[in-house]
Amino acid sequence: MTTSRMRAEIDEQPDALARTIEALLPRASDVGLLARDTRQVLFIARGSSDNAAVYGRYLVESHTGRLATLAAPSIATAYRSRVDLSGVLAVAISQSGKTEEIVETLAWAADCGARTVAVTNGAASPLAEAAEVALITEAGDELAVPATKTYTTQLAALAVLALGLGARVDRADLRRAPDEVRRLIAETEAHEALPAIVAELAAVQGVVVSGRGIAFGTALELALKIKEACYLHAMGLSYADLLHGPIAVVDERTPALLVAADSGPTLPGTIALARRVRGAGARAYGIGGGDGLAGACSRALPGPDLPEWVAPLGLIVPGQLVVEALARDLGVDPDVPRGLNKVTQTD
Template sequence: MTTSRMRAEIGEQPAALRRTLDALLPRVPDLAALARGTRQVLFIARGSSDNAAVYGRYLAETRTGRLGTLAAPSVATAYRTRLDLSGVLAVAISQSGKTEEIVQTLDWAADCGASTVAVTNGAGSPLAESAQVALVTEAGDELAVPATKTYTTQLAALAVLALGLGADVPRDDLRRVPDEIADLIARAEESAALPEIVEGLAGVQGVVVSGRGLAFGTALELALKIKEACYLHAMGLSYADLLHGPIAVVDDRTPALLVAAGDGPTLAGTIALADRVRGARARAFAVGGGTGLAAASDAALPGPDLPEWVAPLGLIVPGQLLVERLARRLGVDPDVPRGLNKVTQTD
């Protein structure tokens, strides 16, 4: 079978991440200077970029001591409300840097007193030109509609942002990411779990995708990819929210796909959720979570050997491989899902 463009771009991620880290790590002093005096981070994004922003929010709050929030762009573009954003660092994230709503919202934030950062793969784009500091990722051209390398390089940029905000974490963790992802791609494709999970999802109409904390954005992104590339109903939830009621939808026709880093305070809860799912006679599939989550699940794809704060950069990759393989199994071209374009404009 001919290799899809999406699969080729998944394989380009190690090189894209090396280029991005080489370009952005020297910008840490610029970010530190811009962020001096700020107390809160406001993330502005849509789609996959919004899922990256969830990771950025957790990094800001768990590693830098700053409150992180997700913006509602309609406050700026539809309601045209003016807020006091002094002391706020506004971070707009857009793969292309051309989505007008995101550019307008960043301009609005600046006009309301915020300092501004752009994260984009579009050098010279309107978003990059609008920001005081532009973190331009080095993903290269991405031709498949589902974001893969542009998403992971956004996560890398947000990890660099956390360093600029004073996160007390080892930079060497970031430098290990590209090689770890190269190894992870090989391990995931050789895993017997990959075809097993593909077959387990090929016969259902829906799946619940769940993670928590720093892995929550990964769960949301994986659910989005399943919806847009495989046309399945996929519900992305924190496992805390899942246990508050939606757990009732998990049954023998609706499996759960659980994502977790190999360490961290949310791993035990993810393992407990896998036990509960299987106790309800539903299937539990896993991405990451080490041997503990694998033992509690019906089948598990390997996760990255990375500490929790950077694990999401690798954790999404087995999920991307799963989505690409599942789309082809369902007879869907993963490169051009129906109804979608590379750049989405919203009002």
């Protein structure tokens, strides 16, 4: 069977991450200088970039002591409201840097008093040119519509952003990420649970994907990939929100896919959720979470051997491999999902 472009780009992630981290770590001081008179962070993004922003938000709030929020671009582009953004660092994220709504919203933020940063794979893009500091990822050309290497390199850029904002973490953990992703790709591909999970997901119409805290963005991104590349209903939820009602949709016909770092304060809750899902007669699939989550799930794939703050750079990778294999099993070309383009424009 011919290898999909998506699968090839999954394999390119270790090198793309290594290039991005090497290029951007020296820029952490530029972020720190720009942000010295700011007190909070506003993330501006859509789609997979918005899921990366969720990671950025949790990372900034948990490790730098700054308030971080997600922007509603329509406030700028549709309502054209004037908001006082003095003391705000606006961070716009776009793989292409060409989405007009995101470029316009960053310009609006600057006009409202914010300092501005761009995270993009487009070095000469309008978004990069609009920002005071541009963190250019080194993913190379990405041809498959579902974002893989552009997403993980965005996460690396946001880790550098957090370092620039004074995150109390060891940057050596970030440097280990490319090799860990390389190991994880090989281990997942050879893991006996991969074809079993794919076969079982191919027989259902929907799945709930859940994580919490720093892993929440991974759950949202994996749910998005399942929807756009496999055409299955996928609900991405924090497990705290899942327990407030939507848990009722999890049953023998709707499994749960749970993601967690191998350590951190949200791991015990993820393990407890896996046990509850199985207790309700549903299947629970785990990604990451160490032996604890694997033991509580019906089937599980390993996650990265990285601390929680940087684990999402690897945690999404087994999910990407599941999605690519599932799409092909369902007869869908994962490279060109119907109705989607590489650059999406919104009003």
